[in-house]
Structure formats: structure tokens, C-alpha cells
Amino acid sequence: MIPRLTELYPEPGRSRDLPGTWLEQRLHRLGRPESPLIFGSFVSSLDGRIALADPATGALALPEAIVTDHDFRLLQELMAQADCFITHGGYLRAIESGALDDILQIGRTAGAEDLVHWRAREGLADQPAILVASASLDFTVPRSVRDHGQPVTIATVQSAPRDRIRRLEREGFQVLVAGEGSYVEALPLSRLVSVLGYQSAYLIAGPRMLDTMLRQQQLGRLFLTMTHQILGGERFSTLSLGTRLGPAGRLRLRTLYYDKSLPEGTGQWFAQFEPGHA
Numbered sequence: 001m002i003p004r005l006t007e008l009y010p011e012p013g014r015s016r017d018l019p020g021t022w023l024e025q026r027l028h029r030l031g032r033p034e035s036p037l038i039f040g041s042f043v044s045s046l047d048g049r050i051a052l053a054d055p056a057t058g059a060l061a062l063p064e065a066i067v068t069d070h071d072f073r074l075l076q077e078l079m080a081q082a083d084c085f086i087t088h089g090g091y092l093r094a095i096e097s098g099a100l101d102d103i104l105q106i107g108r109t110a111g112a113e114d115l116v117h118w119r120a121r122e123g124l125a126d127q128p129a130i131l132v133a134s135a136s137l138d139f140t141v142p143r144s145v146r147d148h149g150q151p152v153t154i155a156t157v158q159s160a161p162r163d164r165i166r167r168l169e170r171e172g173f174q175v176l177v178a179g180e181g182s183y184v185e186a187l188p189l190s191r192l193v194s195v196l197g198y199q200s201a202y203l204i205a206g207p208r209m210l211d212t213m214l215r216q217q218q219l220g221r222l223f224l225t226m227t228h229q230i231l232g233g234e235r236f237s238t239l240s241l242g243t244r245l246g247p248a249g250r251l252r253l254r255t256l257y258y259d260k261s262l263p264e265g266t267g268q269w270f271a272q273f274e275p276g277h278a
Contacts, residue, residue: 003070005270009256018070021257021270022077027221028124031199038086038190040203040210041078041223042239043071045231050207053235059099060237066227068262073111074270078223080106080115082128082202084193088184089134091204095142102144103204104130129198131155133184133209137164141173155184155192183208186216211242214249219275222251227268250276 003018031037043066044050051060079085085104094100105127107116119126129151132139137160141152154168155178165175178188186209193201203209213219240249251273260267 003259003261005257005259007256008258008269009253016257018259019073020077022074022223022272023080023118025081025221025272027078027081028083028122028200030220033197033199034194036083036190036193036199036201037220038193038201038203038213038218039078039082039221039223040205040213040219041075041225042210043067043225043227044239045227045229047230047232048238049231049233049236050239051237052231052233058235060235061099063231065229065231065263066225068227068268070259070262071225071268071270072109074223074225075103076106076109076112076115079103079128079202079204080119081124081200083124083198083200084129084131084196084202085204086131086133086189086193086201086209087204088206088209089132089136089139090206092132092139092142096140102142104142104145104150105148128202129153129196131189131193131196131198131201133178133189133205135160135179135183137161137168137175141171153192153196155179155189157181157184183212186212186218190216190218207237207239207241211240211245214245214275217248217275221254222273222275224271224273225268226271227263228266229263247276252276 005018007014052063054061095102107113127148127150131153133155135157152173154175157179168175178192179185254274255272257270
């Protein structure tokens with residue numbers, strides 16, 4: 001049975017199929033070569049937890065309680081609309097260690113095969129390119145990226161270790177500077193996306209990248225799944241970990257859908273926001 005959603009905003013009460021909900025946004029058509037659309041998504045509990053400390057290792061990880069098949073479908077729909085993925089060294093290290101799944105390709109999981117055909121119909125490349133933001137350059141590019149022929153560019157900072165830059169260049173990757181401080185910044189990263197010819201970029205990143213994107217007004221859309229649970233936990237991560245955002249953190253609601261069936265009958269909201277400066 002195809003899961004159904006109830007629209008809460010802007011057309012309250014209307015019912016629709018879940019598949020196709022985010023594809024209909026046509027995000028890949030909203031960006032321009034000189035001004036690419038950068039968008040991202042998160043899933044959280046009602047108390048704002050996006051990650052909790054693992055009891056065994058102490059490492060912060062996505063809580064299984066907030067993971068659902070419905071959210072994962074919509075995540076893949078967002079990713080399918082990207083010319084490139086912006087990710088970071090921490091995620092690539094987590095793939096290598098087995099702590100996180102490799103989701104750097106479209107259509108590799110059951111039920112997502114239609115997204116490959118959707119990209120072809122929309123004139124997008126077989127797979128998105130990869131843009132890695134990393135100050136330390138302490139990571140290995142996953143084998144899956146090479147196997148699928150995805151172009152890879154590395155964005156780093158002025159003070160990045162020279163030996164690691166040379167290693168990545170020997171492996172055939174272009175390494176470019178996108179920040180003068182201790183981390184890669186949103187504005188030069190956005191300019192890099194434009195220089196590379198990409199019009200839409202999806203963030204596979206965490207709170208730090210979201211923070212710089214908001215502060216430097218480079219985030220075009222934010223998608224948030226909020227499951228109707230209070231998780232608690234003494235060590236956790238949430239959407240923002242820095243100083244107060246102020247006006248940069250103001251968002252406007254564009255769409256809101258209600259899924260009453262998952263997780264385990266408690267329900268969840270699927271929301272789309274646009275930064276207040278847009």
C-alpha cells in the first residue's frame with residue numbers, strides 16, 4: 001500500500017501519496033549557474049535530538065528511534081535533485097569505519113530505482129558529483145564513488161596540511177581553498193559550487209555546515225522531519241551548536257505534511273523551510 005500524507009500547510013486537509021512529495025519541488029530547476037541552490041535536510045525528535053551518544057562507544061549517532069522508511073524515501077527524493085553532494089571528512093571516515101551507511105549514490109537501495117530514471121528524464125547526470133569540505137583532509141574517498149565515476153572536488157582551508165593535499169592530488173582529486181580560518185566557510189564553498197558548473201547541491205553534513213550556511217546566507221531550503229517523540233539523553237547533538245544566530249536563523253514555512261503511521265504509530269511531520277532572507 002502506498003503511504004499517504006495529510007497536508008497541513010499551505011492547503012490544510014488535503015491528502016496525497018508520500019512518494020513524489022519532495023520531487024515535485026523541482027529543486028534542481030531553482031538554482032542558476034551564478035547562484036546555485038544549496039539545500040539540506042535533518043530528522044529530529046520533538047526535543048531537538050538529531051544524534052545521541054552511543055552507549056557502547058560514546059560516539060554521537062543518529063538515533064534508531066527516529067529513523068523510518070518514509071523519511072528515508074523523502075531523503076532520497078531530495079538527494080535525487082542534486083547536481084552534487086556537499087559532504088565532509090567526518091562522514092567519509094564514518095563510512096570507512098562502518099559507523100554510517102554509504103548513501104553517496106542514487107538508486108542503490110530497494111524502492112529507489114525509480115529515482116535513477118527520474119534523473120534521466122530531468123536531464124541530470126547518472127550520479128551527483130561529490131564536493132568534500134574538510135580542513136584536516138583526514139579521510140579516504142569511498143570506493144563506491146570511484147566505481148560510479150562521480151567527479152570529486154575537495155574544498156579545504158589555507159592552512160590545510162600540505163602532505164595531505166599532495167596525496168589527494170596524486171590520487172587525481174582537485175583540491176581548492178574555500179576558507180581562511182579553521183573550517184570551510186559557506187560563501188566560498190557556494191562560489192566553488194558555481195565555478196564547477198553545478199546549479200543544485202545537497203548537504204550531507206551536520207550542524208557546523210548548517211550553521212555556516214545560515215550565517216553567510218547561502219542555504220536555499222531546509223527540510224526537517226520531526227518525529228513525535230521526546231528522546232532525552234545527556235549527550236546529544238542538535239541543529240545548531242554555535243553562538244546565537246539571530247536574524248540569520250529565521251525561517252519561513254513553505255510546506256508541512258503529517259504522516260500519522262510512523263514511527264510506530266506516533267506520527268511525524270515533514271516540513272520545508274525557506275530562510276527569511278530569501
